[in-house]
Each structure stands twice: as C-alpha cells, then as structure tokens.
Amino acid sequence: MNDGVKTGKQQPLLEIRNLRVELNQARGKGRLSVLDGVSLSVSKGEIVGIVGESGCGKSVLSLSVLGLLPNAMQMTEGEIWYKGKHPLHQLRDKELRGFRGKELSMVFQDPMSSLNDGLTVGTQVIETFRLHLGCSRKEAVERTVRLFRKVGLSRPEALLSEYPHQLSGGMRQRIMIAMAVSCNPGLLIADEPTTALDVTIQAQILDLMKKIREEDGTSIILISHDLGVVADMCDRIAVMYAGNIVEEGTVDDIFERPRHPYTIGLLHSIPTPAKKQKALYSIPGTVPALQDRGTGCRFAPRCAYATERCTAEAPAFLSIDEAHRARCILAAGEGVKADAVS
Numbered sequence: 058m059n060d061g062v063k064t065g066k067q068q069p070l071l072e073i074r075n076l077r078v079e080l081n082q083a084r085g086k087g088r089l090s091v092l093d094g095v096s097l098s099v100s101k102g103e104i105v106g107i108v109g110e111s112g113c114g115k116s117v118l119s120l121s122v123l124g125l126l127p128n129a130m131q132m133t134e135g136e137i138w139y140k141g142k143h144p145l146h147q148l149r150d151k152e153l154r155g156f157r158g159k160e161l162s163m164v165f166q167d168p169m170s171s172l173n174d175g176l177t178v179g180t181q182v183i184e185t186f187r188l189h190l191g192c193s194r195k196e197a198v199e200r201t202v203r204l205f206r207k208v209g210l211s212r213p214e215a216l217l218s219e220y221p222h223q224l225s226g227g228m229r230q231r232i233m234i235a236m237a238v239s240c241n242p243g244l245l246i247a248d249e250p251t252t253a254l255d256v257t258i259q260a261q262i263l264d265l266m267k268k269i270r271e272e273d274g275t276s277i278i279l280i281s282h283d284l285g286v287v288a289d290m291c292d293r294i295a296v297m298y299a300g301n302i303v304e305e306g307t308v309d310d311i312f313e314r315p316r317h318p319y320t321i322g323l324l325h326s327i328p329t330p331a332k333k334q335k336a337l338y339s340i341p342g343t344v345p346a347l348q349d350r351g352t353g354c355r356f357a358p359r360c361a362y363a364t365e366r367c368t369a370e371a372p373a374f375l376s377i378d379e380a381h382r383a384r385c386i387l388a389a390g391e392g393v394k395a396d397a398v399s
C-alpha cells in the first residue's frame with residue numbers, strides 16, 4: 058500500500074463541492090439525478106482512487122471536472138474549484154478547452170478513443186505541443202522524442218512515423234499517457250486505464266503513472282473497478298454508490314477499518330488465492346437505475362443490516378476521524394463488523 062503523500066491542510070488542487078448532475082429525460086419526462094451532492098478534494102501530488110460498481114457515477118464525476126458532460130446532462134448545483142482560484146463550474150466551453158490538456162488531462166481505458174488512427178503517433182503528439190505550448194516544429198519533435206523515452210517507449214525516433222494500429226495495446230496506452238502529460242498537467246484523470254491490458258503490461262502502466270506523480274508532482278484521480286489496483290496506487294479512496302460518495306478515507310481506513318456495508322461488500326468480493334476453492338462472494342442485487350433510487354439510503358435494499366430507518370431517511374455523511382467519513386447510520390460507534398458480511 059502506498060504511504061507516499063500525506064493528506065495535509067494545504068489548499069487542495071481540486072475541490073468539488075456538493076456537485077449535483079441531472080439527466081434530462083426524453084420527451085419532456087423531467088430530470089433524473091445522476092450525481093447527488095458529491096464533494097471531493099484532491100491535493101497536489103495526491104493519487105485519489107474512485108471505486109464502485111458500474112453505473113455509480115464515477116465517469117460522470119470525472120467528465121464534470123473536465124466540462125465534458127454528455128449533452129443530456131447538466132450540473133444543477135455545486136462548485137468545482139481548481140487551485141482555489143479557477144471556478145471550473147463557471148467557465149465557458151472555450152475557457153475550459155484551454156484548461157483541458159494543459160492543466161487537466163484524461164486517460165481512457167481504450168487508447169483508440171483518443172488517438173487518431175489516420176495520423177502517425179508522432180504527428181499527434183507533436184501537434185499537441187505546438188497547440189498548447191506554441192513551440193516550433195523542431196522543438197516539438199525534440200520534446201516528443203524525450204517524452205516517448207520518459208514513458209518507456211523504446212526507439213522513440215522510429216515511432217514518430219508509425220500509426221496507432223501498428224502498435225501493441227500497451228504501447229498505445231503509453232502514447233496516450235504521453236499525450237496526456239505532455240503539457241505537465243496539474244491533474245490527470247485516469248478512467249480504468251489498465252482494464253484492457255494484460256497483467257504484466259497493467260503493472261508497467263501503473264508504475265509509469267506513479268513515476269509521473271513522483272517526478273512531476275501530478276495529482277491523479279484513478280477510476281477503477283479493481284480494488285487491488287487502487288490499494289497499490291492511491292493515497293485516498295472514495296467509494297461511490299448510486300450517485301453518492303458513501304465512504305471516503307485513506308487506503309488504510311478503507312481496507313483496514315471500512316465502515317460502510319457497501320465498502321465491506323466490495324472488499325469481500327476481491328478474489329484472493331485463499332478464496333480459490335470457494336464460490337466468490339458478490340453483493341446481492343444490483344445498483345438501482347436512476348429512476349429507482351428512492352428517498353432513504355440507496356444501498357438499503359441490498360444491505361444485510363438495513364432497518365426501517367434506513368429506508369425512511371437519507372443517511373448523513375458521518376465523520377469517523379480526520380480523513381475518514383461514511384454515509385451510513387451504522388458507521389457511528391463500533392460500526393458494522395467487517396467480517397460479518399461474507
């Protein structure tokens with residue numbers, strides 16, 4: 058587990074406050090809440106993991122930061138501050154475009170969604186430098202070769218004239234990371250960056266992201282289904298469920314002292330060699346659809362500990378200690394016993 062950057066009291070690099078995002082339904086059927094009052098901060102040089110099952114809102118949260126929400130969605134409440142002085146929630150498209158690539162960057166699961174297969178990788182990275190830094194072609198080529206070397210690509214000069222489809226998945230992911238960090242962004246958002254890669258290449262790409270944080274002080278939001286990956290990479294973890302953060306803490310808080318039954322369920326679902334002989338645990342039920350979220354605790358229908366109170370009222374986000382919070386009425390006091398869920 059990572060004991061790298063400590064969470065301090067300094068001005069966060071990114072601060073999301075009470076963010077609400079809604080989806081406009083077709084044919085004037087009204088709006089559905091997608092994110093429901095999400096608050097999260099990221100300090101300089103910190104790696105924050107966001108975990109949760111499919112459909113919990115992890116991608117919508119990161120797209121909100123980048124100002125890239127789908128047309129049918131809009132922020133209806135909340136604020137997103139960058140370096141304490143840039144209100145990203147208020148910036149116009151043109152201003153946000155200036156931030157993207159330069160200050161805020163994103164790496165996706167599928168490199169081909171960001172790379173243009175009709176252009177050589179050299180041209181694509183060189184053009185990024187020219188566009189954002191305004192440098193000459195010669196300087197942009199030199200920077201690209203240096204960057205390719207930095208992200209672990211061998212024979213960088215030859216690579217300049219190759220097309221994405223000529224490269225392996227791992228090499229394409231390195232190129233995409235190279236493009237994302239080319240202008241030294243303050244924040245890199247990586248959405249399932251290694252899911253499509255085999256295990257060895259996965260480890261290399263994760264090591265590359267750690268190196269970028271260490272050498273350049275880049276903050277990283279790492280979205281992942283894989284709790285093993287976030288345990289290894291992150292300083293803090295936010296667990297999302299049905300449009301809310303339901304638990305947040307340091308890696309040790311989440312893995313050693315989890316308080317929310319959902320987090321505990323996710324931890325029990327991690328495959329380990331010891332569990333090989335047994336059927337793998339999975340949390341019963343599924344994440345509710347946007348229209349089925351109800352008024353009480355959204356996890357209550359799947360929770361072995363739910364009481365009438367849980368279905369009647371939405372739980373507050375309780376502070377357990379300095380960095381550790383959980384959105385569960387049982388999180389106070391002793392909380393749920395982590396071994397009780399399996």
Ligand SMILES: Nc1ncnc2c1ncn2[C@@H]1O[C@H](COP(=O)(O)OP(=O)(O)OP(=O)(O)O)[C@@H](O)[C@H]1O
Binds near residue numbers: 109111112118
């Ligand atoms: N373009 C869209 N139009 C309509 N609904 C959407 C759109 N994108 C996402 N949603 C809905 O918003 C909710 C949150 O989706 P989101 O993609 O953020 O989840 P996620 O946690 O990132 O899931 P995954 O791990 O599968 O990527 C889901 O209910 C999803 O169906």
